[in-house]
Amino acid sequence: xxxxxxxxxxxxxxxxxxxxxxxxxxxxxxxxxxxxxxxxxxxxxxxxxxxxxxxxxxxxxxxxxxxxxxxxxxxxxxxxxxxxxxxxxxxxxxxxxxxxxxxxxxxxxxxxx
Numbered sequence: 001x002x003x004x005x006x007x008x009x010x011x012x013x014x015x016x017x018x019x020x021x022x023x024x025x026x027x028x029x030x031x032x033x034x035x036x037x038x039x040x041x042x043x044x045x046x047x048x049x050x051x052x053x054x055x056x057x058x059x060x061x062x063x064x065x066x067x068x069x070x071x072x073x074x075x076x077x078x079x080x081x082x083x084x085x086x087x088x089x090x091x092x093x094x095x096x097x098x099x100x101x102x103x104x105x106x107x108x109x110x111x112x113x
Contacts, residue, residue, distance in 0.1 A: 010035060010038045010039045029057070029060055029064055029065065029068045030068050030071075030072065032057055032058070032060070033053070033057065033065070033068055033069070033072075034110060036053055036056045036057060037053060037108065037110050039056075040052055040053060040056075041110075044112040045109045045110070045111060045112065046109065047081065047107040047108070047109050048107065048108050048109070049083075049093065049096070049106060049107060049108075050093075050096040050097060050098065050105070050106055050107070050108055051090065051092040051093045051095070051096040051106070053096075053108060054096045066098050069098060069108065070098075070100070072110070073100075076111070077110060077111045078108060078109065078110045078111065079108070079109045079110075079111075080098060080100060080105035080107065080108055081105055081106075081107045081109070082097075082103055082104055082105050082106055082107070083106040083107060089106065093106050
């Protein structure tokens with residue numbers, strides 16, 4: 001239910017021509033990650049490409065974004081996964097991947113809160 005409300009708010013903000021990233025304070029990177037994820041996802045716990053997420057994080061440093069993503073994974077609120085179809089990976093996918101346990105992960109899913 002919370003996902004549906006947030007998704008509706010994000011959709012409304014986009015219709016107004018406001019960037020989702022502009023409504024969140026840059027210091028709260030996890031909130032920004034969640035907002036951009038909601039904007040890109042179609043349904044709760046949808047897989048979103050890091051290559052689509054990263055460019056919309058207002059230039060947040062990669063190391064900070066990676067730290068936030070790994071923290072969310074450790075807390076059990078987010079999941080990272082590699083794309084099993086390596087043939088479809090673009091240069092952007094490779095550049096945006098986060099390496100965990102020796103494996104490049106290209107996809108992010110966030111649990112409904």
